[in-house]
Amino acid sequence: MTRLDRLTVYPVKGLDGIDLEATDVLTGGTLAHDREFALFDADGEVINGKRTDRVHDLETDFEPATAMLSVTAPDGERRQFDLETDREAAADWFGDFFDAELSLERDESLGFVDRREMGPSVISTATLETVASWFDGMTVDGARWRLRANVEIGGVGPFWEDRFVGEDAPAFEIGDVRFEGVTPCGRCVVPQRDPDTGEPTDEFRRRFVQRREETFPDWADRDAFDHYYTLMIITRVPERDRGRALAVGDPVETRRQ
Structure with a gap:
């Protein structure tokens, strides 16, 4: 059965994700707690993996019910911050770590997603599993944390998600929530790095592009893809379906537009 296998959100943009058993679609069309917080410097620029590989030196965890963020530094120092009441202290700690004057901002209706007019990412x-097989020593979890999708679908073949972008593409429903494909996700520098160490994988982009082209599905709309350094899709949830819940195990059905 085609089903929702995993829900992952990234509570602080650029830092570690957490897996959830269930979550709501926000009024802004994104998932609750996804990129809910973000670190900004004095110029209003966000701290993330595109900007600095030092994000890989931190281990973080987040408890949605309490808004408690746990951070472990490379030297083993462990701190906890209540992001309901203690964001200034958290910003000061991160500022010392990243050597910048930072503020920790919050957006509960949309989150600090890159594509603010779109919604969850799907893979x-x-x-x-296929991408992990392209690189010696890469695990499926390693590929998962490199690519950082929100919604993971099981019971289907590789590149299933590619069918939902392009001319006359269908939509799909998870439970009673409709998802419409908007665009393939062009990748940045982050997937090239080991998610634990930040070390770049030799010739990652060249090998990825080569294998992606070789395995590109015949049934996908090639014109919808500007290049082969793409993986997963970005979707949109119609306004009428926002506020509804998603849960791991929900069935997935393809729907014509």
Whole structure:
């Protein structure tokens, strides 16, 4: 059965994700707690993996019910911050770590997603398994944390998600929530790095592009893809379906537009 296998959100933009059993679609069309917080410097520029590989030196965890963020530094120092009441202290700690004057901002209605007019990112488990097989020593979890999708679909083949972008593409429903594909996700520098160490993988982009072209599905709309350094899709949830819940195990059905 095609099903929702995993829900992942990234509570602080650029830092570690957490897996959830269930979550709501916000009024802004994104998932609750996804990029809910973000670190900004004095110029209003966000701290993330595109900007600095030092994000890989931190281990973080987040408890949605209490808004408690746990951070472990490379030297083993562990701190906890209540992001309901203690964001200034958290910003000061991160500022010392990143050597910048930072503020920790919050957006509960949309989150600090890159594509603010769009919604969750979607990939299949089989796609992650295939990508992991392209690189010696890469695990499926390693591919998962490199690519940082919100919604993972099981019970389908590799690149299942590619069928939902392009001319006359269908939509799909998870439970009673409709998802419409908007665009393939062009990748940045982050997937090239080991998610634990930040070390770049030799010739990652060249090998990725080569294998992506070789395995590109015949049934996908090639014109919807500007290049082959793409993986997963970005979707949109119609306004009428926002506020509804998603849960791991929900069935997935393809729907014509």
